[in-house]
Amino acid sequence: MHIGIAGVGLVGRVLALNLLKQGHTLTLFDEDTAYGDKPAGMTAAGMLAMFAELETAESVIFEYGKRSTVLWTGLLEQVGIPEAYQQKGSIITAHPQDYKELDHFIETLKYKVEEASGIQLLDRRALTKLEPDLAHHAKAFFIPHEGQVDAQRFMQASSDYLLSHPKVVWHQEVTVDEVKQEGIVLGETLDSFDWVFDTRGLGARGQVKHLRGVRGEVIWLDAPEVKITRPTRMLHPRYKIYIVPRLNNRYIIGATEIESDDQSPVSVRSSLELLSALYSMHSGFAEARIVKTLTNCRPACKDNLPYIEQKRGMTRINGLYRHGYLLAPAIIEKALKEGVLR
Numbered sequence: 361m362h363i364g365i366a367g368v369g370l371v372g373r374v375l376a377l378n379l380l381k382q383g384h385t386l387t388l389f390d391e392d393t394a395y396g397d398k399p400a401g402m403t404a405a406g407m408l409a410m411f412a413e414l415e416t417a418e419s420v421i422f423e424y425g426k427r428s429t430v431l432w433t434g435l436l437e438q439v440g441i442p443e444a445y446q447q448k449g450s451i452i453t454a455h456p457q458d459y460k461e462l463d464h465f466i467e468t469l470k471y472k473v474e475e476a477s478g479i480q481l482l483d484r485r486a487l488t489k490l491e492p493d494l495a496h497h498a499k500a501f502f503i504p505h506e507g508q509v510d511a512q513r514f515m516q517a518s519s520d521y522l523l524s525h526p527k528v529v530w531h532q533e534v535t536v537d538e539v540k541q542e543g544i545v546l547g548e549t550l551d552s553f554d555w556v557f558d559t560r561g562l563g564a565r566g567q568v569k570h571l572r573g574v575r576g577e578v579i580w581l582d583a584p585e586v587k588i589t590r591p592t593r594m595l596h597p598r599y600k601i602y603i604v605p606r607l608n609n610r611y612i613i614g615a616t617e618i619e620s621d622d623q624s625p626v627s628v629r630s631s632l633e634l635l636s637a638l639y640s641m642h643s644g645f646a647e648a649r650i651v652k653t654l655t656n657c658r659p660a661c662k663d664n665l666p667y668i669e670q671k672r673g674m675t676r677i678n679g680l681y682r683h684g685y686l687l688a689p690a691i692i693e694k695a696l697k698e699g700v701l702r
């Protein structure tokens with residue numbers, strides 16, 4: 361089939377990789393350049409936190425998350441960066457005055473899915489063995505099987521792969537006005553295809569009901585004095601932060617969650633909250649350098665669950681909210697199995 365994809369962010373790329381494997385020919389449209397930073401998928405930390413997300417999400421997120429962790433290895437191999445996948449588990453800790461909240465958090469996960477019984481309580485000795493740099497915390501939990509995709513490397517490598525693929529034409533910096541059955545509308549022009557996919561994230565607001573943006577801010581640090589090797593969260597009654605280690609002493613600190621589709625730069629308040637929580641977690645961050653701060657908005661539906669709409673000749677996939685990396689491979693697998701397109 362000749363297939364059109366409107367929106368080449370995270371979902372558009374994972375979809376394109378799947379469709380190429382099935383032998384289709386693709387025409388891609390995006391309002392950004394292939395290496396631009398508009399997609400939320402470019403800002404994301406790339407955590408695959410199917411357990412920790414359960415605190416506020418439904419167990420269906422857990423099932424799709426588990427499936428995605430299996431599928432990511434193949435996708436990253438396809439674009440030539442298998443090492444961009446890590447599944448060493450994650451750590452969650454808190455200050456002593458918040459241990460009650462920490463216990464409650466873990467109990468909630470255990471209540472929601474049976475597999476959470478594998479979450480391990482760590483005392484100082486066990487934590488020191490696993491993550492020596494967190495030895496000053498007396499209590500934490502280890503969540504096995506959680507991991508991360510290096511999101512920015514995936515975005516870069518998938519651009520390289522798609523741009524050089526003989527079965528792909530990528531129209532960059534073009535705004536799609538409408539996606540309809542078998543057609544993509546750009547201004548006065550209608551491009552026809554055997555099948556079209558609408559994966560424009562927040563850009564599909566006019567056509568996906570109740571779609572909203574949820575602002576997220578992250579801070580990138582260069583911290584040679586810190587050696588944390590796994591995604592690590594700290595519970596705090598007012599804000600939750602996570603630290604995601606990347607190559608060469610880089611760490612992503614995130615992320616705020618604000619009900620707004622404001623994409624303006626990071627606020628003073630958010631920076632203060634994220635950085636003070638970070639410093640209280642590990643004083644080695646004091647001399648870290650702030651490399652950049654980023655803001656983007658997560659596309660979310662009313663129920664914060666993924667949205668799939670299937671019609672003859674058209675599929676829309678949206679609403680991946682704070683779970684794009686966690687869910688995209690499995691949600692796309694589901695959409696392709698259920699759609700008329702096979």
Ligand SMILES: Cc1cc2nc3c(=O)[nH]c(=O)nc-3n(C[C@H](O)[C@H](O)[C@H](O)COP(=O)(O)OP(=O)(O)OC[C@H]3O[C@@H](n4cnc5c(N)ncnc54)[C@H](O)[C@@H]3O)c2cc1C
Pocket residue numbers: 366367368369370371372389390391392398399400401402403404405406407408534535536537559560561562563564575576577578614615655656657658659677678679680681682683684685686687
């Ligand atoms: C700060 C932050 C941290 C996050 N961390 C994580 C995490 O750790 N783990 C996780 O699983 N998820 C995370 N996410 C969520 C994840 O990034 C999103 O769920 C995911 O990116 C949504 O994918 P998408 O393809 O629907 O949208 P996007 O990635 O935003 O892509 C949409 C694409 O459509 C294009 N587009 C829009 N409108 C038009 C138009 N009219 N015409 C043409 N092109 C258009 C855009 O340019 C863009 O390329 C995070 C998000 C944020 C903001």
